[in-house]
Amino acid sequence: MSSVASHRTSSEPETFRADPASTAQRAGRLWRTGKFWIICAAIFVALSLLAFILAKGGEQSSGTLSITNPAPAGAQGAAEVLRSHGVDVSATDSLADTLAALSANGAGNSTVVFYDPYNFLSPDQAATLADEVREAGARLVALSPAPLTVARFSPDLLSAGTARGTASIAAGCSQPDAVAAGMIDGGSSDLGVLAPVSLPLHLYQGTQNCFTPQGETAGQLAFNAAGDVMALGNPGILINQNLANRGNAALAVRLLGHAPNLLWYTVSIKDLPVAEQAPSLAELTPSWIFPASSWLLLVAVIGMLWKGRRSGPLVPEPLPVIVKASETLAGRARLYQDGRAVGTASRTLRHASLTRLARALRLGITAEPDAVVLATAAATGRPVPQVHALLLGALPKTEQEMLTMAVELTALEEEVAQR
Amino acid sequence: MAISGRFFYLALAALVPIIALPGALSWLLSLTVLALVVLVDLLLAASPRKISLRRTLPNGVRLGEATSATVHLANESPRTLRAQVKDGWQPSAGALNPLQNVLIRGGERAALSVALRPVRRGDLRSQHISIRSFGPLGMVARQGTIQAPGLLRVLPPFHAKRHLPSKLRKLRELDGKAAVQIRGAGTEFDSLRDYVRGDDVRSIDWRATARRRDVVVRTWRPERDRRVVIVLDTSRTSAARVDDETALDTGIEAALLLAVLAERGGDRVSLIAYDRRIRAKVSSAGKGNMLNGMVQALAPLAPELIELNTPAIAGAVRQVTAHRALVVLITSLDAGAAEEGLIPLVTSLSQKHVVVVAAVRDPAVDQARHDRSSTTATYRAAAAEHALNRRAAITAVVKQAGVEVVDATPLDLPPHLADMYIKLKAAGRL
Numbered sequence: 001m002s003s004v005a006s007h008r009t010s011s012e013p014e015t016f017r018a019d020p021a022s023t024a025q026r027a028g029r030l031w032r033t034g035k036f037w038i039i040c041a042a043i044f045v046a047l048s049l050l051a052f053i054l055a056k057g058g059e060q061s062s063g064t065l066s067i068t069n070p071a072p073a074g075a076q077g078a079a080e081v082l083r084s085h086g087v088d089v090s091a092t093d094s095l096a097d098t099l100a101a102l103s104a105n106g107a108g109n110s111t112v113v114f115y116d117p118y119n120f121l122s123p124d125q126a127a128t129l130a131d132e133v134r135e136a137g138a139r140l141v142a143l144s145p146a147p148l149t150v151a152r153f154s155p156d157l158l159s160a161g162t163a164r165g166t167a168s169i170a171a172g173c174s175q176p177d178a179v180a181a182g183m184i185d186g187g188s189s190d191l192g193v194l195a196p197v198s199l200p201l202h203l204y205q206g207t208q209n210c211f212t213p214q215g216e217t218a219g220q221l222a223f224n225a226a227g228d229v230m231a232l233g234n235p236g237i238l239i240n241q242n243l244a245n246r247g248n249a250a251l252a253v254r255l256l257g258h259a260p261n262l263l264w265y266t267v268s269i270k271d272l273p274v275a276e277q278a279p280s281l282a283e284l285t286p287s288w289i290f291p292a293s294s295w296l297l298l299v300a301v302i303g304m305l306w307k308g309r310r311s312g313p314l315v316p317e318p319l320p321v322i323v324k325a326s327e328t329l330a331g332r333a334r335l336y337q338d339g340r341a342v343g344t345a346s347r348t349l350r351h352a353s354l355t356r357l358a359r360a361l362r363l364g365i366t367a368e369p370d371a372v373v374l375a376t377a378a379a380t381g382r383p384v385p386q387v388h389a390l391l392l393g394a395l396p397k398t399e400q401e402m403l404t405m406a407v408e409l410t411a412l413e414e415e416v417a418q419r
Numbered sequence: 420m421a422i423s424g425r426f427f428y429l430a431l432a433a434l435v436p437i438i439a440l441p442g443a444l445s446w447l448l449s450l451t452v453l454a455l456v457v458l459v460d461l462l463l464a465a466s467p468r469k470i471s472l473r474r475t476l477p478n479g480v481r482l483g484e485a486t487s488a489t490v491h492l493a494n495e496s497p498r499t500l501r502a503q504v505k506d507g508w509q510p511s512a513g514a515l516n517p518l519q520n521v522l523i524r525g526g527e528r529a530a531l532s533v534a535l536r537p538v539r540r541g542d543l544r545s546q547h548i549s550i551r552s553f554g555p556l557g558m559v560a561r562q563g564t565i566q567a568p569g570l571l572r573v574l575p576p577f578h579a580k581r582h583l584p585s586k587l588r589k590l591r592e593l594d595g596k597a598a599v600q601i602r603g604a605g606t607e608f609d610s611l612r613d614y615v616r617g618d619d620v621r622s623i624d625w626r627a628t629a630r631r632r633d634v635v636v637r638t639w640r641p642e643r644d645r646r647v648v649i650v651l652d653t654s655r656t657s658a659a660r661v662d663d664e665t666a667l668d669t670g671i672e673a674a675l676l677l678a679v680l681a682e683r684g685g686d687r688v689s690l691i692a693y694d695r696r697i698r699a700k701v702s703s704a705g706k707g708n709m710l711n712g713m714v715q716a717l718a719p720l721a722p723e724l725i726e727l728n729t730p731a732i733a734g735a736v737r738q739v740t741a742h743r744a745l746v747v748l749i750t751s752l753d754a755g756a757a758e759e760g761l762i763p764l765v766t767s768l769s770q771k772h773v774v775v776v777a778a779v780r781d782p783a784v785d786q787a788r789h790d791r792s793s794t795t796a797t798y799r800a801a802a803a804e805h806a807l808n809r810r811a812a813i814t815a816v817v818k819q820a821g822v823e824v825v826d827a828t829p830l831d832l833p834p835h836l837a838d839m840y841i842k843l844k845a846a847g848r849l
Contacts, residue, residue, distance in 0.1 A: 013475055016548075016567035017470035058514045131623040287440035293439050295446060302422065308712065309421045311518060312549025312564050318509075320541070320721040325659035325666070326783040328753075333787075333802035337795060345801035352788075352804035355811075365815075399794045406791040 057270065064199070065235060067091050067264050072241035075264075078252050081243070082262055085253060089262045095125055098263055099132050105261045108137035112152075115143040115235070116267035125271060126152040130229065139228045141255055143235040144202050154229040160203040162216030168246060169211045169220065177254040178210035178221060183248030184237050186213075200379060202233035221251075230255065231247055259376040342402045346395050349402075353409045354391055360416050380415045387412070420461065421551050426558035429456065460554025465525075467550035467563030469496035471688045479715065482576040483502040490531045490548060492522040503551040503560070504531060511539040512571060535636040537573040540668070542719045545569045549582045575668070579676040579833035580733070586676070586837045588701050590684050593845050604733065609638045643685035645849040646744035646838075648736050648772075650673045651717075654694040657723035657752035659779075662829045670749040671717050673777055673833040675710070677747060680837050682709050684844060689739045692720055696730045697735060729760030733768060743774045745849050752778040752817075752826060762813070766820045773848050776817055777825040777836045780810075 022028070031038065061068045067079035067089060079089045092098045102110055112133055121129075126149040126151055133140045135244055142150060147159035166186030171178040203213070206222030211234065215221075220234040230254070237248035336345050358367045361375045377384040390412065396402040432573035433449035462747050473491040480486040488508075494500045500523045508514040513536040520659055523529045549568050555558040611627050614634035622644070627635040628817055678688045682703055690713060692699040699716040703709040727750070736746055746768055750761065761776070768774045787803035790796040827835040843849055 002588055011451050013473045016472040016474075016565055018470070018563060051535060163462075167594050291437050291441050291443075291446045295449065298450075300426070300436070302430045303427050304507055305421050306424060306427045309562075311421075311503060311551055311562070312507050312547060315507045315509050317511055317544070320539075320665075321655075321658040321724055322660045322665055322722075323658045325661045325781045326787070329781075329784055329787060329799070329802050329806055332805065333795070333799040336801060340683040341798075345798055348801045348804045348808070349797075352808060355808075377662075399797075401792070405623045406797045410789070410791055 017136035021231050022041050026198050039223045040073050044209065058171065061389045063266065065238060066266065070240065074236050074240050077240040077243045078238045078249075078256070079262075079264065081249060081253060082257050085257050086260065087253065087257050087262050088260060089264060091264045091266065091268060093266055093268040095129060095265075095267075098129070098265045101261075102132055102136050104140060105136070108346075109259050110136060110261045110263055111141065111256055112138055112265055113141050113143065113261045114145065114265050114267075117388070118267070118269050119146045119149075119203050119305050120267045120359075121149060122267065122273070123148045127267075130154065134228070139258055140230070142229070142231045143238070144200060144233055145231055150204060150231050152232070154206075154224035156224035157222055157229065158205040158206045159217075159410065160205045160216070162212050163201055163216065163220075165201050166213065169213060171210050172212050173208060173210035175208055175210050175220070175221075175227075176224060180254055181251035184211060184251055185234070185245050194219045197198040199234075199236040199239070201236070202231075204233050206231065258412065283379075286381050340399070342397065342399055346402050346405060349406055349409060350391060353413055356413060357391075357416055360413070376412065376416060382412075420561045421562045422457075423553065423558055423560065424454075426456065429453070429558065453661075456556060457559045460556050460559035461561060462554070463498070463504045464552045464554040464561045465494065465496045465500040465502075466504065467552045467561055467565075469494070470497055470550055470565065471501065472548055472565055472567045474567060474568055476569050476571055478571040479574045479718070480535070480537060481574050482537060485534060485536045486571075487532045487534050488545070488571065490533065490567075491528060492521065492523060493528045494525060497525040499524050500550075501553045501555075501557065503553075505549040505551070506531070506533050506545055507547045507549065508533070508535065508545040509543055510538060512543040512545070513538050518554070535571065537571065540573050540575055540718060541721060543571045545571075545572055569737060572715065572718050573720045574723035575671045575675065577672065577675050577714070579672040580679075582834045582837060583679060586680050586834070586841065587683055589841050590680065593841065611635045611637055642770070645686045646742055647677070647681040647686050647688045647747065648739050648744045649677060649688065649690045649731055649747045649749065650736065651690065651692040651699075651720075652694065652727055652748070652750035653692050653698050653720055653723055655722065655724050656725065656727070656753060656770050659751070659781075661779050661781045661783075665722060666751060666830060667720065669779045669829040669832055670777075671720070673749060673836045674717070674747075675713060676833040676837050677840055678703075679710055679712055680834065680840060684840075686745075686849070690716070691735050691739065692717065692721045693727075693732060695725055695731075698723075699803055700739075702739065712783075724771035727760060729764045732764055736768070736772070742774055745775065745843065747775045747777060747840075749777045749836075752776070752810050752813050752824075754806070754813065758813065762816055762820075765817055765822045769808075771820050773843060774822040775825060775836070775843070776822055777827075777832060777839075779832055780826050780828050782828045 019026070063069055065075045067075050068091065070076045082089050090101065092101055097131050098112065102112065112129075114129070130153045140153060142153055143413065145153065145159075150157045165379045168183050169186040170183050171181060173179070191193065201220070203216060203218040203220060205218040205396035207225040208223040208227070209217065209219030209221070211220040212218065221230060221232050223230045236242055237245075238252050243249050243252065332418075335341075353366065354369055354372055357376055358365060358372045361372065361379060363372060363375060369392055373388050374384065376382075376391070377387045380387070391403065391406055396405050421807065428452055433452065436445050436451060439445075471493045471745075475489040475491070477486045486612060490504070490506055490761050499519065502520050502521055504521055506514060506517045508517055512773050515534040515536065515552070517533055519531050519533070519569070521529050523558050546566065546568050549562065549564045551560045552563045611624060612635065614623060618636050622636045622638075624635050624637045627637075646785060651667075651670050653667060657665060657670065659666045659671065674690060681688045687703050689702040689711065690700070691697055695769045698720055701709070701713045736744070748761075748765065752761075765774050765776060782807055785805045787799045788807065789800070791800050810826070814826060817824055823839055825832065825835050
């Protein structure tokens with residue numbers, strides 16, 4: 001045998017070389033085998049890029065009265081109409097930006113739309129804005145300004161509370177813009193529109209009040225004495241949903257399109273004064289933390305590539321079929337136990353013991369059970385009735401009895417064997 | 420492409436300048452250094468595709484013995500190859516050092532020896548060799564795999580070989596080659612010789628005595644040149660694992676011992692491994708080393724999950740020999756399979772041949788029979804008694820047909836089968 005093992009092949013062994021295919025052929029093979037997954041990956045990447053571009057490139061927002069919001073509550077329509085009339089519409093979201101844009105536009109070239117939905121702007125800031133606007137010779141259109149704010153914009157203007165909306169409301173004054181618009185929406189939501197948007201309605205008392213509801217002296221549109229600061233208590237006429245109704249568009253264009261530049265100033269969180277709060281986490285951490293942690297991330301990826309790269313393809317191991325031989329035995333035993341087959345089990349045990357006793361006592365396999373009992377009793381010296389009861393008596397009823405019988409059978413067989 | 424631990428630690432070391440001089444510049448500089456290292460190593464590494472390989476493999480190795488497979492590498496590129504070479508042996512080949520480092524200068528050759536200690540019988544393969552060729556910095560490598568199929572045949576261990584000397588001695592005693600001359604050594608006439616005191620008077624050849632005027636006795640020797648056909652069952656029942664080896668492995672051991680013994684005894688041995696078709700067929704009719712041919716044929720056998728086609732076995736035996744033979748069936752005596760197929764088969768075979776049925780007995784069943792310590796154990800004992808009872812019944816039926824049965828545990832089966840052969844030969848039944 002050992003000579004077989006040490007004997008080696010005498011013929012010249014085959015020489016193996018790398019696959020002679022060129023890089024292009026190998027790439028082609030890779031494409032053929034992994035076509036499905038490559039296409040899946042390409043589609044995934046393309047869809048991700050598309051979604052990213054759509055989300056980023058559209059510059060859409062969802063704010064109410066935002067000039068980049070095409071939804072019913074947005075004001076993109078008004079901005080587009082004004083742009084088509086040659087007005088340069090730009091949005092700002094902080095007081096500093098607005099003032100900078102105002103001074104950049106030059107004197108008398110701007111209209112500023114002021115909208116502060118959350119009432120962030122302090123009265124002092126409002127006064128600053130009003131001063132700057134006046135110095136620049138611009139018009140200030142305040143959309144639903146708060147009572148304290150409107151008072152700072154112009155001493156002529158006062159807030160006169162809210163009013164219930166009506167379907168429509170007439171100009172009711174001699175201001176040329178209002179007269180040109182004629183009839184506008186009265187502020188109640190249009191029932192004909194699905195998911196209607198309604199904005200709160202405010203009334204203002206100024207030197208000149210237009211769109212005055214019946215029985216009121218204050219109007220939805222109030223001007224100061226100079227006519228360059230106005231408060232529009234019904235900004236709902238500007239949103240995309242309502243712009244096409246009645247004289248809404250006319251009023252919007254005339255109010256906002258006076259000057260070649262329109263600054264659409266929506267007050268944001270940036271205008272909140274910086275409180276004396278605790279320094280942020282970014283200010284507390286040392287400057288090397290971010291570069292070091294990002295580098296460690298890179299190192300971790302390198303470590304994964306180091307340890308994760310297999311040295312060669314996976315090797316399969318064809319396993320042979322192996323079944324445990326005593327499986328059927330264990331299965332039958334469990335079946336006996338689950339079925340509490342005391343009778344069957346006891347009968348089997350007794351029969352096996354009888355067969356073995358007959359062989360041990362040289363009675364042959366065809367011996368009568370009674371003969372085996374007699375021979376066993378004679379061999380062991382036990383009383384015949386006892387041996388008979390054990391080997392041929394009533395079958396056990398309980399598991400305990402079966403266990404006792406099984407042990408006694410073993411003892412009996414041992415006694416006979418030792419004889 | 421692959422990277423080494425050295426590259427990882429280099430990247431980790433770059434953390435020091437990044438912490439010392441925080442900022443985008445040091446970060447990007449470190450990244451540039453890493454990229455340069457990758458580029459340099461990749462460009463200067465020898466191509467793993469320009470390596471040619473040859474394998475030198477042993478013809479066969481017995482299970483449990485160690486061997487080595489040699490891989491000859493020739494570097495056909497002008498660059499120095501610094502590589503990790505991985506020989507892709509399947510796990511059961513037990514490669515101790517499948518991953519080795521080599522340094523081969525351009526145009527030179529080297530040989531790698533992979534130590535193998537197979538843990539399973541059969542044909543074990545290595546389909547490919549992977550080469551990871553590092554650049555001069557030892558940080559980044561090009562990796563390639565070359566298809567280089569190699570096959571190592573792991574032969575049955577033949578542990579039963581240790582019984583061979585004692586069984587051969589018994590056989591020689593039968594043959595009359597030993598010092599003791601006995602009359603009843605066989606039925607075949609051997610020679611005449613002078614009577615010496617102590618010889619059986621019944622063996623005196625009177626006719627020869629009359630011619631020679633001296634008392635002459637006949638001597639007998641066992642029959643020679645009888646046929647022994649071993650049928651090894653590779654069907655589903657051979658997949659049963661008894662005592663850490665399958666019934667098929669035990670059967671192979673028993674078949675090998677019997678075959679060697681019978682060949683030394685002067686008989687002609689044939690072996691068929693059968694389930695529904697012939698898996699292996701060896702005959703000692705041809706010249707050459709019978710044992711070698713047999714282990715080579717038996718090595719790749721594996722149990723098949725199909726039922727044994729018993730009616731076809733008689734035909735397979737007839738193809739091997741048209742004469743009366745000793746047919747040894749190495750199969751299973753389990754209830755079910757045996758009742759349907761085995762009993763009719765041995766009944767019909769025994770009309771023409773001497774038939775021996777050898778089966779592996781599960782010692783776990785005998786142990787379970789004795790354990791009556793708890794209710795669960797008692798139920799198990801009852802199940803074991805049931806199994807043994809069925810087995811005894813089948814054995815009785817088979818014996819009634821004049822068939823010998825060898826029913827033994829895995830360790831005992833080969834010697835008991837050999838004993839059965841010697842007994843039959845002594846009795847002149849072959």
